[in-house]
Amino acid sequence: MSELGFTKSEMMIVAAARELARAHVCFVGVGLPNIAVNLAKRTVAPDLEMVYEAGVFGARPARLPLSIGDPTIVTGATAVVSMFELFGYYLQRGLIDVGFLGAAQIDRFGNINTTVIGDYGAPKTRLPGSGGACEIAINAREVFVIMRQSARSFVREIDFRTSPGNLGGAEQSEAIRRAGGWNGRGPSVVVTDLGVWRFDETGEMYLESLHPGATLDEVRATIAWEPKIGAHLGTTPAPTAEELRLVREELDPDGVYAR
Amino acid sequence: MPGKVTSMHDAVAAIVRDGDTVAIEGFTHLIGFSAGHEIVRQRKRDLVLARMTPDVIYDQMIAGGVARKLIFSWLGNPGVGGLNAIRRRIEPASLAGDRPLEIEEYSHFGMVARYTAGATNLPFMPLRSYFETDLPKANPLIRPIKSPYSDEVVYAVPPLNPDVSIIHAQRADANGNTQIWGLLGCQKEAAFAAERVIIVVEELVDESVVRADPNRTVIPGLIVDAVVVEPYGAHPSYVQGAYDRDNRFYLDWDPISRDEDKVQAWLSEWVYDLPDRAAYVEKLGAERIASLRPGPAPSGSVDYGSYR
Numbered sequence: 001m002s003e004l005g006f007t008k009s010e011m012m013i014v015a016a017a018r019e020l021a022r023a024h025v026c027f028v029g030v031g032l033p034n035i036a037v038n039l040a041k042r043t044v045a046p047d048l049e050m051v052y053e054a055g056v057f058g059a060r061p062a063r064l065p066l067s068i069g070d071p072t073i074v075t076g077a078t079a080v081v082s083m084f085e086l087f088g089y090y091l092q093r094g095l096i097d098v099g100f101l102g103a104a105q106i107d108r109f110g111n112i113n114t115t116v117i118g119d120y121g122a123p124k125t126r127l128p129g130s131g132g133a134c135e136i137a138i139n140a141r142e143v144f145v146i147m148r149q150s151a152r153s154f155v156r157e158i159d160f161r162t163s164p165g166n167l168g169g170a171e172q173s174e175a176i177r178r179a180g181g182w183n184g185r186g187p188s189v190v191v192t193d194l195g196v197w198r199f200d201e202t203g204e205m206y207l208e209s210l211h212p213g214a215t216l217d218e219v220r221a222t223i224a225w226e227p228k229i230g231a232h233l234g235t236t237p238a239p240t241a242e243e244l245r246l247v248r249e250e251l252d253p254d255g256v257y258a259r
Numbered sequence: 260m261p262g263k264v265t266s267m268h269d270a271v272a273a274i275v276r277d278g279d280t281v282a283i284e285g286f287t288h289l290i291g292f293s294a295g296h297e298i299v300r301q302r303k304r305d306l307v308l309a310r311m312t313p314d315v316i317y318d319q320m321i322a323g324g325v326a327r328k329l330i331f332s333w334l335g336n337p338g339v340g341g342l343n344a345i346r347r348r349i350e351p352a353s354l355a356g357d358r359p360l361e362i363e364e365y366s367h368f369g370m371v372a373r374y375t376a377g378a379t380n381l382p383f384m385p386l387r388s389y390f391e392t393d394l395p396k397a398n399p400l401i402r403p404i405k406s407p408y409s410d411e412v413v414y415a416v417p418p419l420n421p422d423v424s425i426i427h428a429q430r431a432d433a434n435g436n437t438q439i440w441g442l443l444g445c446q447k448e449a450a451f452a453a454e455r456v457i458i459v460v461e462e463l464v465d466e467s468v469v470r471a472d473p474n475r476t477v478i479p480g481l482i483v484d485a486v487v488v489e490p491y492g493a494h495p496s497y498v499q500g501a502y503d504r505d506n507r508f509y510l511d512w513d514p515i516s517r518d519e520d521k522v523q524a525w526l527s528e529w530v531y532d533l534p535d536r537a538a539y540v541e542k543l544g545a546e547r548i549a550s551l552r553p554g555p556a557p558s559g560s561v562d563y564g565s566y567r
Contacts, residue, residue, distance in 0.1 A: 030335075030337065030338070031338075053367060054286050054287060054288070054442045054444070055286070055442050055443055055444065056442070066337075066338045066504060066506050067287055067337035067338035067504070068287070068337065069286050069287020069288055069337065069442055070287070070504065071288070071441060071497055071499050071503060071504070071553065074441045074442060074499055075556050076556075080440075080441065080442065080443065081443070082443045082444070082445065082447060082448070083286060083311075083367065083368075083371045083443070083444055083445050084371045084372075084375055084445065084448060087367065087368040087371060088368075091368075092368075092386070092387050115364075115393070115394075115397075120393070120396075120397050122351045123349065123350055123351075124350070124352070125350065126334065126341075126345075126346045126349045126350055127334075127341075128333050128334045128335035128341070129331070129332060129333055129334050129364055129366075130332060130333065130364075130365075130366040130367070130392075130394065131312075131332060131333035131366065131367050132333075132366060132367040132368065133366070134366040134388055134389060134392050134394060135366055135367070135368045135386070135387070135388040138387065138388055138390055139387060139388075160393045160397075161391070161392050161393045162392060162393070162394070163392065164390065164391040164392055167391055176390070176391060180387075180390050180411075180412070181387065181411055182387070182390065183387075
């Protein structure tokens, strides 16, 4: 814990949750997205429909789900369906507003790798792979990314493209998405432990706000390319006492995600 | 109740053969750990293991030496981290001369679509996924296909027809009419796609219980070869309404799985040296089991009506 009174991870989770203020139907990913979306449901987005790839629409979890298949997402939900229905009728049909994803590697255009570090056939590190991320990136109307920043994760070239972002740039991405009949427009925000990034008209991410206590030097030291900095760079509003209480007492009492 | 009811030992001995493609499905929920352990105990070999999320059960089975190949879509210990025994068979730096595990990788929707094609006797299933990703390069069985009705191009995946699918469920009758509530995953598709099906249940019920609530039947006895009754057979995963996920186990598995010697010691203690699931449950202890029991949240009942 810094002298600020909250951790970088808590700031990241809170900033990510606030992004969901205007979302209606959100597809929840494993790990950090899970806690951010559950925080949003308790704060800025009480009417949020939480969709879990395990086959749940309209989840009302009474505790933070330990995984994305936790029994608490079933009890009290609007609907429990097969995974074919979830991916077919809900996602591929175009009913998901926001897909919330994590990433091991990301490039400047928001393309994501969660498959391998190194060569696919002889990997240095074998990561979990796509799960539903690949089709979420293609078919959710927009994609939010939440991940910690490091020179190993914000890279010039990802080792494997698991989930498409803005491909080689906005123009190419828009043309391919339109021609291919994708539901998704691509990534719209990346929330890290240092700041909030959005995407400009070229499809490249730029830093919109720095979290309290974070510096541009830190940002540049944790990214493998020369990042674009927004013309009106702001400071992310610090977490409120209530947001911190929810994270610490209700959502992550053991500090698995937030410390 | 004679029907198809048998022991886990006899079901696995008769139905699972070396070299088979075996799918133990169940997405986080209803994972057939007791079946997986019996396959390890009987030292089956050269299996092709299919599962959307290999989970701790396939980490244990692959450490037990039963598999030559893995078909999957998300390789992790959910909510905890990696599957380290499987990673050791994939990452060259840790192979130590062992034969690498062959892998065939999809996305979740791709795996579900494969089972669906298999279950419905179709040559492929189209889906709007994989565009502009490296997955079709990594797995050439994921192929683009042009619509016969327009210029649209989508991706196709081939059917997956396991030799054996093993499904854990809340209850079934002696003929294998099986009812599941909670997360349904792709168990129905995996069962209909398979040549042979083993059902493992928490509770054996009379046929009248099934008939009183036919909408809840996911798998009909028509396609079931054996019914095994093994309460707590899904531990450390969970069964909706019966017991919670034993998260402590998933956390404990992480340090065990990082050390091959510890994994083998664990398999000896909890699989090879025990005769069956009942012994495992007894060893686990009543207190641990009791700590996993959820509070009640019964569904309302519906009236199907009587039409004479």
